[in-house]
Amino acid sequence: MLPEDAEVHFVYQMVPYVSATVKAGDVEWISDLPYVISVLPDEKVYLAVDSLSTPANTTLNDPYQDAFYLLNETNLDINSTSLWDMGYTGEGVVIAILDTGIEESHPDLDDMDDDPSTNDPKVIGEVSFVPGESADMPDIHWHGTHVASIAAGTGAASQAYPENASECASWWIVPPRTERGVAPGAYLLDVKVLSASGWGYDSWVLAGIEWAVNHGADIISMSLGGPMYSPALREACQAAIEKGVVVVAAAGNSGPSRTTVGFPGGFPEVISVGASSETSPAGTPGVIDFSSRGPAPMGSEYGEDTHVLAKPDVVAPGYMVMAAFAWYDTYQDMLEWYGLSFFDAWFYIVASGTSMATPHVSGAAALLLSAFPGATPEAIKAALTESAVDLGYPAMVQGRGLINVGRAYELLKNAPKGTYDQTELYMMNVSNYVCEHPLLPQDFECNLTLVVDMYTRLDRYNILGEELMSRGMHAITLSQKLEETYQSFYVELEEPIESPHPYYDDMWEVYTVTHPGAASISVHFTRIDVEENYDYVYVYDENWNLIVSYTGYLVDVWTPPVPGDTVYIVLSTDYTITYWGFQIDAYRYTLPTGFWLPFVPPLEVYASAAGCNSTTIMDVGANYMVLNVSINLEGYGDNATINGEVYSGPYSYTGLIGLPVSEVNITVCSDNSTVEDDKEAQVLVYGYYVYPVTKNVLEYQGIDILYIPDLLDPEALSELLPPEAVAAWVEQGGSLLFEGDDVWPPKMRYNIYTSYYNVTWSPNAEGRVYDTTDINTTAFPTLTEDVDTLSVGGAVASLLVDSPAVPIVRDNFG
Numbered sequence: 001m002l003p004e005d006a007e008v009h010f011v012y013q014m015v016p017y018v019s020a021t022v023k024a025g026d027v028e029w030i031s032d033l034p035y036v037i038s039v040l041p042d043e044k045v046y047l048a049v050d051s052l053s054t055p056a057n058t059t060l061n062d063p064y065q066d067a068f069y070l071l072n073e074t075n076l077d078i079n080s081t082s083l084w085d086m087g088y089t090g091e092g093v094v095i096a097i098l099d100t101g102i103e104e105s106h107p108d109l110d111d112m113d114d115d116p117s118t119n120d121p122k123v124i125g126e127v128s129f130v131p132g133e134s135a136d137m138p139d140i141h142w143h144g145t146h147v148a149s150i151a152a153g154t155g156a157a158s159q160a161y162p163e164n165a166s167e168c169a170s171w172w173i174v175p176p177r178t179e180r181g182v183a184p185g186a187y188l189l190d191v192k193v194l195s196a197s198g199w200g201y202d203s204w205v206l207a208g209i210e211w212a213v214n215h216g217a218d219i220i221s222m223s224l225g226g227p228m229y230s231p232a233l234r235e236a237c238q239a240a241i242e243k244g245v246v247v248v249a250a251a252g253n254s255g256p257s258r259t260t261v262g263f264p265g266g267f268p269e270v271i272s273v274g275a276s277s278e279t280s281p282a283g284t285p286g287v288i289d290f291s292s293r294g295p296a297p298m299g300s301e302y303g304e305d306t307h308v309l310a311k312p313d314v315v316a317p318g319y320m321v322m323a324a325f326a327w328y329d330t331y332q333d334m335l336e337w338y339g340l341s342f343f344d345a346w347f348y349i350v351a352s353g354t355s356m357a358t359p360h361v362s363g364a365a366a367l368l369l370s371a372f373p374g375a376t377p378e379a380i381k382a383a384l385t386e387s388a389v390d391l392g393y394p395a396m397v398q399g400r401g402l403i404n405v406g407r408a409y410e411l412l413k414n415a416p417k418g419t420y421d422q423t424e425l426y427m428m429n430v431s432n433y434v435c436e437h438p439l440l441p442q443d444f445e446c447n448l449t450l451v452v453d454m455y456t457r458l459d460r461y462n463i464l465g466e467e468l469m470s471r472g473m474h475a476i477t478l479s480q481k482l483e484e485t486y487q488s489f490y491v492e493l494e495e496p497i498e499s500p501h502p503y504y505d506d507m508w509e510v511y512t513v514t515h516p517g518a519a520s521i522s523v524h525f526t527r528i529d530v531e532e533n534y535d536y537v538y539v540y541d542e543n544w545n546l547i548v549s550y551t552g553y554l555v556d557v558w559t560p561p562v563p564g565d566t567v568y569i570v571l572s573t574d575y576t577i578t579y580w581g582f583q584i585d586a587y588r589y590t591l592p593t594g595f596w597l598p599f600v601p602p603l604e605v606y607a608s609a610a611g612c613n614s615t616t617i618m619d620v621g622a623n624y625m626v627l628n629v630s631i632n633l634e635g636y637g638d639n640a641t642i643n644g645e646v647y648s649g650p651y652s653y654t655g656l657i658g659l660p661v662s663e664v665n666i667t668v669c670s671d672n673s674t675v676e677d678d679k680e681a682q683v684l685v686y687g688y689y690v691y692p693v694t695k696n697v698l699e700y701q702g703i704d705i706l707y708i709p710d711l712l713d714p715e716a717l718s719e720l721l722p723p724e725a726v727a728a729w730v731e732q733g734g735s736l737l738f739e740g741d742d743v744w745p746p747k748m749r750y751n752i753y754t755s756y757y758n759v760t761w762s763p764n765a766e767g768r769v770y771d772t773t774d775i776n777t778t779a780f781p782t783l784t785e786d787v788d789t790l791s792v793g794g795a796v797a798s799l800l801v802d803s804p805a806v807p808i809v810r811d812n813f814g
Contacts, residue, residue: 003030010129010203014210015235019203038231045205045226047100047143047198047355068350069278071150072178074317077278077285078360080182082406083367090183090366092373094124095151095219096212097359098205099144100198101128101137102190103326106145107347108153108179109188122152125215126190129204133195139326140196146351147223149324151359152188152366155180157324157347179323179348182363182405185370189217194224202230205264209236213245218369221362222249223355225262229298234267241269246369246377248273248362250354251312252292258396258545259297261311265354266296268715271365271381272311275318275357276391276402285391287398288319291354293545294396298716309716312399313381314388316364318357325349364405372412378751383408394543449475449705450698454717456709478693478720481701485594485691491515492586496526499571499581503530507573511584512566517626517658518589520561523569528554529580535573537582542566561590565658594626594691597700606682607638607670614667617685621694621725622662630654630684637671638681649681662694692720695728705735714752727756 003026010019019042022030031039075081083089104110104123112120128135139145158178193208194200205222212220220240237247247264251274254260265272275291295308325348365380372379387407388400497511513523528537532552539547542564550557559567571581597619605615619625631640633649640647643659670681690697698706706726711717730736736753 010207012206012210012236014213014239015206015232017206017232017235019206040230040232042201042203043226043228043230045194045200045202045224047141047194047224047353068322069317069320070178070322071153071155071180071182073278074150074321074360075180075182077276077317078182078364078402079404079406080364080367083371083409086371086409088367088371089185090152090363090370091185093183093186093218093366093369094189094216095183095186095221095362095366096189096191096208096215096217097144097148097151098191098193098208098212098220098222099147099224100141100194100196101133101135101139101144101192102126102148102188103139103142103145103324104190106149106324106326107157108149108155108181108324109145110156112154112185112187122154123188123190126192127208127211127215128192129207129211130192130195130200133192135190135192137192141194141198142326142349143194143198143223143351143355144190144192145326146323146349147221147355147359148188148190149179149181150321150356151181151221151363152183152186153179153181153324154184181323182360183366183370186363186366189215200224202226202233206233206236209240209247213240213243217245219246219248219362219365221359222247222264223353223358225250225252225265227262229263229266233264234269237264237267237270241377244377246362246365246380247271248358248365250358251275253290253353253355255291255293255397256289256546258293259295259308260292261294261296262292263296265292266298266309266311268298268309268713269377271361271384272296272313272399273318273354273358273361274312274315274397274399275352275354276315276398277319278317285402287315287391287393288352290352291315291318291357291397294399298713309713310395310399310719313385314361314399314401314403315391316357316360316403318354318360319352320350321352321356322348322350323356361403364403364408367405368408368412371409375412379412383411387411394545448702449707450481450693450701450703451475451477452706452708452711452717452721453477453479454720456711456717475707481595481693482720488588488590490586490588493584496583496585497569498583501581502578503535503571503573503581505573505575505578507571509571511569511571513569513584513587514566515587515589516565517624517656518565520563520590521565521567522561522588523559523567523584524586524588525550525554525557525559526583526585527580528552528557528582530571530573530582531577531579534576535571535579538570538572540568540570542568544568558588565589594624594689595693595697595701596687596689597696598687599685602687603685604682605640605666605668605685606679607668608672608678608680610670610672612667612669614665617664617666617688619662619688619690619694619696620728621692621722622690623692624658624660624690625662625664626656626658626689627664628655628686628688629657630682630686632679632682634680635671639669640681640683641665641667641669642683656689664688692722693725694722695725695732698725698729698734699732703729703734705737707737708750708753711750711753714750718752723753723756726753730756 003022005023006026007021008018009021012018027039030036102109102123104121109122111118112122126135128137155178158180189212191208191212193204205224209220240247247269248271249265250262251265251272252260252262253275254262261272264270275288277286277288279285292312294311296311298309361384364384368380368383369375384403385400387404387410388402389404390401391398497513499509513521515521523539528550530537530551535551537550539549539559539562541547541562547562548559569584603615603617605613607613617625627642631647631651631653633640633647633651635649638649642657643661643664647653666683666685668681668683672680706729726734726736
């Protein structure tokens, strides 16, 4: 029970949260209540818009744009027109726009068929969770109307050029149907969660999500976000997705800096959208600078473990996009006052931001749902991400790339259907174990179990783990294992890397520090001496992402760790005063050494006569392999080739070779021209470092059982424990064990590991407890006397699967 003076705003039904205003002094007392798990601050969220302009005051002198990005152009770029040609326009699909409101009188948003004689409104429901701003209040801000028309506008206000329009006026009036939204046949829900000033609170957004789900939304579109991770908001998104609703959110507009993706766009379940431009300096569609970059930092001061997640998922048009303007009638009145009544004023306005990109993806999802009714949110997300067009940017910038709705359609259309082959007896590989406890291997004392304690609910669902431990099972956690993988090294340069002393005017000089195979490099400057605020030393990573910059006078400076094996240092100077410059004398590097897997005895590849010998080292799931090798080539005709890199004799090298691969091919050739040694061309491999947890790591470490208790974040875990590595290990005899009686979040997320065995989990597998006040007291009068609320537990469905499966374990406890 809350204090009497607490002001309760929302009691949510979809997630176990209450929104209330309480005194700061009461927070600790409330936190100590036995039924309170945590108390969270109600964080602010904001629009994800970067800029706004009317057509008349917009410059087109821009390398990222050859003109305004009209919706007919954005639709061509994301290939939504291919679904239009097939007759799919989003008909019957409902998109909830969680924003500042929708101006329903706008011609693009007032009805479905643009026929004034019919009564078929496009906006079929509206609500406001903003105090003091009602749902029928106009969209004073403009943002919600703009994004709504991108998602589902009919384009009715697109107009032909008037004959008497001046040249000045006609250049920005758009032709008929040019401004058609991505899914013009879709319905809209107007869910006001942001104020007229463009901000709101997590609690308002959470209430909007719940309302949208309860009012038939198929898609929730949120062109908003904030910097703070909110467990409550994430659980609301998870609950919506569990109920079959696609959730799309903006990545944010804080680029090009890294780790700037906001929330809810940063949640793993949500489709996070970055912004692309119509063109780029390269002449092709590109990712605009302001679009937020990943990774997204998951976790916060709320007590959750912090980790990072690869985001955004995709990009979509979000720069200089022309779409509906909520104030169109105001401008029309103003222009008529000036005597300019020959055209219908500013029905459209140009805006930029991931706000504009997000409704493109929401509309795309609506097209796919109209083509494939009943497709799950996971299927829609997978189709959009897997079919996206690679624009050539790093994953943390573009995600998988620019969405392509036509390709997503083909992917869903041709998606294979899983079948179970009963001869695949290695599936799950626990059926051969029989013991008094149905889940315990008979010889468990001899087994080493790797307990996955990251991205799982080990603390809440460790029933099996505790049972195993009580019987003496030997176990190690994944986090303990990963501690073995870090090594750091110091290198002093034989010759310093330095600028001219003094440096020159108008310099843009690039200097490079590289260490093949390194995971990161920190560079040491003995001295930096440049004109402050005019000349700079910039430090970039291998993908030319800016890491840090320096200006002025500094000594003994270590840069932050720069990801990758290459660092670019740029000296940029102006045309006036020149100073001493800079000098680099050393660097530190970390090897992505990961787990050390030795060959005992060393793996040897050699040639002792004219000819070649080859071998292959394969490790399923490896991101990279760093080989510890010795290469000895005696003659000029001898050579060794390691994954395409040729080493020619005479040559000798002992050290590390890093390769970003999961398979290494080694070929050694000799011309038999020397007789000093029978093995005149030889490569010895003493072992290799590998990351993350691969098939060979699991085997070499002697892991017999992999125990995953209630998986929370499959994408994040898959970066540490690749599903393909687990599948290969299981096929060789490993045991994969899941646990989780409270089957929420939905066990469909286990598909990432079990689909290799043709086992996919049903979205209906859940074991929640529901409260209901709808009790038929006449049917069971003795049971329901004096009862006003009944808690009903859902059936435990730990092995409820969509694809056929062999029943391996039965729940003996009901």
